[in-house]
Each structure stands twice: as structure tokens, then as C-alpha cells.
Amino acid sequence: MKVLVLNGSPKRESSDTMHITRAFLKGMASAAPLEAKILHVADLHIQPCSGCFACWRNGGTCVHRDDMAGVLEKIQASDVLLVSYPLYCYGMPGPLKTLIDRILPLTAMTMRKVGERYEHDSRADTAHLRFVMICGCGFPNSAHNFEAAVQQFQLLFPRNHTILTLPESPMFNVPWAAPVTVPRLALVESAGAAYAREGALSPALTEEIASPMIPHEEYARIVNGQA
Numbered sequence: 001m002k003v004l005v006l007n008g009s010p011k012r013e014s015s016d017t018m019h020i021t022r023a024f025l026k027g028m029a030s031a032a033p034l035e036a037k038i039l040h041v042a043d044l045h046i047q048p049c050s051g052c053f054a055c056w057r058n059g060g061t062c063v064h065r066d067d068m069a070g071v072l073e074k075i076q077a078s079d080v081l082l083v084s085y086p087l088y089c090y091g092m093p094g095p096l097k098t099l100i101d102r103i104l105p106l107t108a109m110t111m112r113k114v115g116e117r118y119e120h121d122s123r124a125d126t127a128h129l130r131f132v133m134i135c136g137c138g139f140p141n142s143a144h145n146f147e148a149a150v151q152q153f154q155l156l157f158p159r160n161h162t163i164l165t166l167p168e169s170p171m172f173n174v175p176w177a178a179p180v181t182v183p184r185l186a187l188v189e190s191a192g193a194a195y196a197r198e199g200a201l202s203p204a205l206t207e208e209i210a211s212p213m214i215p216h217e218e219y220a221r222i223v224n225g226q227a
Contacts, residue, residue: 001196003028004078005038008085008096012040017136019172020164021084023185024134027192034196037074041095044071048098055105060123068102072124075103080130083153086169087137090148100156119158130199131157136169140219142210162201164191165210168219180213 003025009015028034047064054063062068075081085096092100107120133153139145146165153163171177172185187209191201212219 001028001032001034001080002078003034003036003080003082004074005036005082005084006096006099007038007040008083008093008099009040010042010093010095012042014173015084015086016138016169016172017084017086017134017166019181019185020136020166020169020188021082021134023188024082024132024164024192024195027189027194028196029192030189031193031196037078039071039074041093041099044068044095044099046071046095046099046102049101049104053104053109056107056109060105062102062105064102068099071099072103072105075106075129076124076126079128080132081157082132082134084134087135087145087149090145091152092149114158130160131162132195133161133163134166135164136166136172138168138170138223140168140212140214140216140223142167142212160199162195162206164188164201164206167210168213171213171219177213184209184213 005021007015007018007021009017025034025036044067046068047066050063052063055061083096085092091097106122106124106126108123110121111118112121135146135149137145142165145167150163150165154161172181191205191209194205195201
């Protein structure tokens with residue numbers, strides 16, 4: 001199984017969220033042969049989409065000559081696109097959003113009605129792709145924080161998507177939190193194994209992963225320097 005990871009954190013490997021993503025990949029590798037490629041978006045040269053729609057008129061070729069053409073090739077050659085990022089202002093970090101804007105060449109200008117909404121037709125063969133979003137945030141609760149990011153991902157990739165959200169994610173980068181972070185990463189690892197075997201996760205498992213590792217009030221006191 002080929003997995004392409006788009007790491008949207010400007011911290012690259014030091015990202016809080018990448019601790020979670022690496023655990024998920026480790027679980028996947030334990031259950032099935034895995035070939036994982038990690039792209040740090042911060043290291044890529046990707047121009048913002050200019051909205052000219054030239055890619056829709058000239059066979060999918062963008063007017064910008066940057067790293068995005070290679071990213072599109074890697075996406076199409078993968079079985080799973082895993083988007084890993086920390087929550088920034090209730091959405092994606094800017095460079096990752098710029099990259100996502102530039103996947104437009106994978107679609108066509110023509111559209112069709114699917115259920116209650118219209119979607120652009122696919123230009124590229126992406127029917128085999130599955131999509132995973134792993135997102136962490138620095139708040140102590142999932143509710144009222146991840147909703148916009150989750151809905152955006154669901155609208156971008158309405159089929160074959162799996163979403164993991166984790167509050168209190170800065171704790172993954174501090175050694176003293178190991179008594180609670182190590183068990184949580186083990187749970188994420190088990191989720192990766194389940195995903196590799198079944199291609200989906202149970203709502204109960206995703207809800208357990210999204211629960212706070214320590215009580216809200218205790219986490220807020222620590223962050224506020226009141227511990």
C-alpha cells in the first residue's frame with residue numbers, strides 16, 4: 001500500500017501532529033506492507049492558484065512551473081492521501097491550503113449532481129484513492145474547534161475519507177506527559193492497523209482518540225502557567 005503524507009505543519013518533523021501521524025503509519029505497517037512518502041509542505045515551492053482556469057482549458061497543465069506538478073503525480077500514484085496538520089485559526093495552515101487549491105487540475109470544469117450538491121468531474125483517475133485527515137489542536141476539547149476543518153475535508157473528499165482529530169496535541173512534544181501520551185499513541189497505532197486491514201475506523205474508536213488525555217481544566221491550568 002502506497003501512502004503519501006502531506007505534512008502541513010511549518011515545524012516539519014517536530015510537529016505535534018506528526019507524532020500522531022507516525023503512530024498511525026506504524027500501525028498500518030504492522031498490518032500490511034506499506035510504502036510511505038512524507039512531503040513537508042513547508043519545503044515545497046508552490047505558488048498560489050491564480051484562478052485563471054488555464055488547467056481546465058489546456059488538458060490539466062497549470063501555468064505555474066513549480067513543485068506542484070510532482071505533487072500531483074505522487075497523489076495519483078498513491079493508494080492513500082494522508083493530510084496531517086495542526087489546526088490554525090480553525091482550519092489548515094496557509095501553505096497547505098495553497099497546495100490544496102492547486103489540486104484543481106485533477107478535476108474538469110464540467111460538473112454533475114451527486115446527491116444534493118454538484119461536483120466537478122474528475123480529469124484524473126483518482127477513484128482508487130482513499131483520504132485520511134489527522135489534525136491536532138492546542139485546545140483541551142474537540143467540540144467547537146475542529147468542525148470547520150472536518151467539514152472542509154469531507155467536502156473536498158466526499159468519498160473514502162477517514163478523519164482523526166486530537167485535542168491537547170502539544171503534550172506529544174513534552175516528555176513529562178508520557179504517562180498519558182504513550183497510551184494515546186498506542187491507541188492511534190491500533191487505529192492505523194485497523195485502517196490498513198479494513199479501510200475504515202469505527203466511530204467509537206475515532207471518538208476515543210478525540211477525547212482529552214487529561215481533564216479540560218487541568219490542561220488549561222498548565223497552559224496558563226497555573227499548575
